Amino acid sequence: GQQVMQIPQYQHVQEGEDFTTYCNSSTTLSNIQWYKQRPGGHPVFLIQLVKSGEVKKQKRLTFQFGEAKKNSSLHITATQTTDVGTYFCAGVWVGSARQLTFGSGTQLTVLP
Amino acid sequence: DGGITQSPKYLFRKEGQNVTLSCEQNLNHDAMYWYRQDPGQGLRLIYYSQIVNDFQKGDIAEGYSVSREKKESFPLTVTSAQKNPTAFYLCASSFVSGNHQPQHFGDGTRLSIL
Numbered sequence: 496g497q498q499v500m501q502i503p504q505y506q507h508v509q510e511g512e513d514f515t516t517y518c519n520s521s522t523t524l525s526n527i528q529w530y531k532q533r534p535g536g537h538p539v540f541l542i543q544l545v546k547s548g549e550v551k552k553q554k555r556l557t558f559q560f561g562e563a564k565k566n567s568s569l570h571i572t573a574t575q576t577t578d579v580g581t582y583f584c585a586g587v588w589v590g591s592a593r594q595l596t597f598g599s600g601t602q603l604t605v606l607p
Numbered sequence: 608d609g610g611i612t613q614s615p616k617y618l619f620r621k622e623g624q625n626v627t628l629s630c631e632q633n634l635n636h637d638a639m640y641w642y643r644q645d646p647g648q649g650l651r652l653i654y655y656s657q658i659v660n661d662f663q664k665g666d667i668a669e670g671y672s673v674s675r676e677k678k679e680s681f682p683l684t685v686t687s688a689q690k691n692p693t694a695f696y697l698c699a700s701s702f703v704s705g706n707h708q709p710q711h712f713g714d715g716t717r718l719s720i721l
Binding site: 499501504525526528536537538539540541583585587594595596597598599600 | 640642647648649650651652655665681697699707709710711713714715
């Protein structure tokens with residue numbers, strides 16, 4: 496079945512280093528959303544990307560949607576300990592009646 | 608404050624027992640969702656509802672049942688037919704539109720087998 500593949504599964508960085516997580520789909524996505532889940536918490540919506548090649552920024556976070564709308568990335572510049580958590584992408588396929596499909600997430604650990 | 612309330616926070620199920628997880632929202636959202644989260648995995652959709660008195664199966668509906676008698680409430684029953692119910696269950700809600708609106712999540716219920 497259709498899946499959204501997300502890599503890496505785990506990432507450990509030193510505070511101040513950059514971090515990137517990637518999502519890939521074999522078929523074209525209608526849109527993609529990103530969520531953050533803090534340890535012991537629930538997912539919180541970060542952003543939605545809809546247009547081909549779209550780039551959005553939220554302070555140190557940069558979100559990109561590929562030109563073919565089959566991949567997306569989240570980049571965090573100069574990580575802080577408050578960035579700790581699991582980052583999920585969630586996509587909807589073009590022409591699909593399905594709801595959001597979540598990737599497996601990237602668990603980020605920031606070492607002080 | 609508007610939000611989604613899930614209860615209980617922790618739940619234990621005996622073999623052969625049905626249990627019901629509560630989800631209430633006061634965000635005036637039309638759509639509500641139930642997800643299951645297992646360690647190291649993403650969220651998998653169990654059931655969703657876009658309007659009162661109507662709901663649809665998600666990817667892993669077997670062993671679960673839901674009802675949507677009120678806009679604010681979407682309880683999930685984990686039946687005895689669900690052989691591996693131990694997981695973190697998340698309820699979410701959103702407005703309904705053509706572009707899949709952001710989902711707002713409750714704090715979740717952790718279900719374990721005794």
